Amino acid sequence: MVGLLLVLFSTTMLPPIAVAWWYDDRHVVMPFAETLAATLGLGLLCWLPVCRFKVDLRNRDGFVVVVAFWVLLSLLGTLPFMLAEQPDISFLDAWFETTSGLTTTGATILSDLDALPKAILYYRAQMHFFGGMGIVVLAVALLPMLGIGGMQLYKAETPGPMKDEKLTPRITETAKNLWFIYVSLNVVCALAFWAAGMSPFDAICHAFTTIALGGFSTHDASIGYYQNPLIELIAGTFALIAAVNFALYFLAWRRGSVRMVFRDAEFRFFLTVVGGIVAIACAYLYLDGKFPFWEALQHGYFQSVMIVTGNGLTTAGYSADWPVFVPLLLLLGSFFGGCVGSTCGGIKAIRFLLLYKQSLREARLLIRPTAQIAVKVGGHPVSDRVMQAVWGFYYLYIFCYCALSLALTATGVDLVTAFGSAAAGLNNMGVGLGDTASNFSPLNDTATFLLALSMVVGRLEIFPLLLLFLPDFWK
Secondary structure, three states: OHHHHHHHHHHHHHHHHHHHHHHOOHHHHHHHHHHHHHHHHHHHHHHHHHOOOOOOOOHHHHHHHHHHHHHHHHHHOOHHHHHOOOOOOOHHHHHHHHHHHHOOOOOOOOOOHHHOOHHHHHHHHHHHHHHHHOHHHHHHHHOHHHOOHHHHHHHHHOOOOOOOOOOOOOHHHHHHHHHHHHHHHHHHHHHHHHHHOOOHHHHHHHHHHHHOOOOOOOOOOHHHHOOOHHHHHHHHHHHHHHOOOHHHHHHHHHHOOOHHHHHOHHHHHHHHHHHHHHHHHHHHHHHOOOOOHHHHHHHHHHHHHHHHOOOOOOOOOHHHHOOOHHHHHHHHHOOOOOOOOOOOOOOOHHHHHHHHHHHHHHHHHHHOOOOOOOOEEOOEEOOHHHHHHHHHHHHHHHHHHHHHHHHHHHOOOOHHHHHHHHHHHHOOOOOOOHHHOOOOOOOOHHHHHHHHHHHHHHHOOOHHHHHOOOHHHHO
């Protein structure tokens, strides 16, 4: 299974090869060609000896395959960075950059992006594209031979508490539909960026990073490079669209009505919370005297949506020049994230909605101890099993954040940088505070390793990795 997935991944080296051939010197082609050969060879080595055997995957096997594939992918993905003349970086930094790309975190250790080969810049954006919906889900869509095992992979890869819901009876069709919607949004977003004044190359790269809610840009100044309010409006709007459950888009398309989207309880809660954060940020920027009214609306809307949804694209001076209240508000907002079934990171809106309703339930039970009060979402009661899973996940998430922050300070990182960087990594948001507000290169090697690990933990939502360390899992 891992071998087949690696063979599939090796084909993703073809687009960067084409970009290198078109834009750069032909010697830039070789790092990607060598990566293709290495990944294809390893994949065939894993697959060919056992290709005659047909075994159905169990739930446990699905988690092992997903974790193993992510580890191998993050290691093999470092090869283009290591083999290319530019950028000249160490293995650890290359692993950090690759992990950040595939988990759609968008934290970078690279500088002077404008001078890098176009193929490297495209490769970074492409990692966001495939990591956005999950390359394993793509594999499920394209490999019908997975059969029954497809659902096990899908459950391990898909974020959120409602993983057993399917849009169509067959998991392969589900994954295909999700990817059709995802690719369509990328095309529309790229065309919008192009119409707003970006070059075709920049439009494609920024569409990949916007819909995937990643954060890699082709310029050091990120979106601030363009100084274009229309581009900021497009990026913010598509980031909001990408933070919505893709299953809602499919249902709306199949039934020919967008009412399915607006009737969803999580979607309405998500808009309420994000709208409140945007309003507070805009009001503070205006009342503090940082911007005139219309500029406060422009920058407040763009930056709030980008950080809360985990996109991570920024405008110049966001962290250094803005009142500290706003970056801190948005950093805390990144824990909220977006809807389940979207490309965002964070804890997800549905979990916060369930925790909010559970808190109200507990308050009412204090008044009427014998009452039978159910937690409901969209008029339907939520089972105790789901509530227990949400509480367990919430505890583990906060515990991981505290442990990561402490570990970063133990490596010598200052307190502000540690708390900001931990949030950026675990929430797959990519914008820190302090020394890592714009770039993560100031971190020492140990801190870099811990943050790269936290990105995978956040992307897979803790449990698939935690299971591998439980003795019962292997019995």
